[in-house]
Amino acid sequence: MNLQKTIEDCLTQSTQNVFSTMLGVELSPGEVSVEHGMPEANDGIVSFIGLAGAWAGTGSLSCSPELACRICSLMLMMDTPSVNADVLDAVAELTNMILGSAKNDLEPQLGPLGLSIPTVVFGRNFKTKSAGSADWIVLKYTWEGDVLTVKLFLAPSERSPHAVSHMMGQTCPIDV
């Protein structure tokens, strides 16, 4: 199995597990794609978390304000009519759990990875750009008519034994 497929599987499993455990929501399998170059402009909420180790990169979770409010309401069991600090915090924590679980599942292949504290952005018509040049693996979930997007890019950060073994095997489409 190549690394891209492994990342897709880990992200899928962690996203569905976190939604099921923390929100009581069973997500249908998401649509998987690979994103190259400049991402589209965003409206709504984007939460980022960094990963670092022999491999490094960024994970993100994005959704509309309405979906973020629904997530917060289910997670904290409280009425949330508009985006507030609780909503941003709930989305940040969801990002932490989804990417953290995926990180744990990837570590046997990629070696130990550190996880940063998440950062959440809420606004309209903004673009985000990572300094990394690797492709993003994108999972798009549709939940009650709204779209939730989970993304991750990872690239070898140095010629460590873990990174080299994947590069030598030439089975990883996201190697750069």
Add this chain to the structure above:
Amino acid sequence: MESDILVVDDSAAIRKILQRVLRQTGMAIRTIHEAGNGQEALELLKAHSVHLVLSDINMPTMDGIQLLAALKASPDWHAIPVVMVTTEGGETKVGEAVKLGAAGYVRKPFTADQIKEKLAGILEPVMSL
């Protein structure tokens, strides 16, 4: 006898969830204190005694590993059981916490039953002292 618990997490969402989950366990709990990082937890412990600490690992200012080390090095607080509640599942940070004397860990995402099961075996001996 009712127990007093300290929840340490930089996420207000997780602190709220743990408050709710702990109340739902049916365990005899008097007070659930909250702190946003290890430093806040140490300040709070100067004013309030607790029977158990539930702590995240990755936090700004002072993380859960540093908090655990400080508690275990303290003559006043070394006996307080500390349970790590964290997304970390690898051998590195969780292993470090166990070596430092963590009473156990629960991985996020967690269910109420997982929290209850973990705490029952830890709190009961403490409360019977």
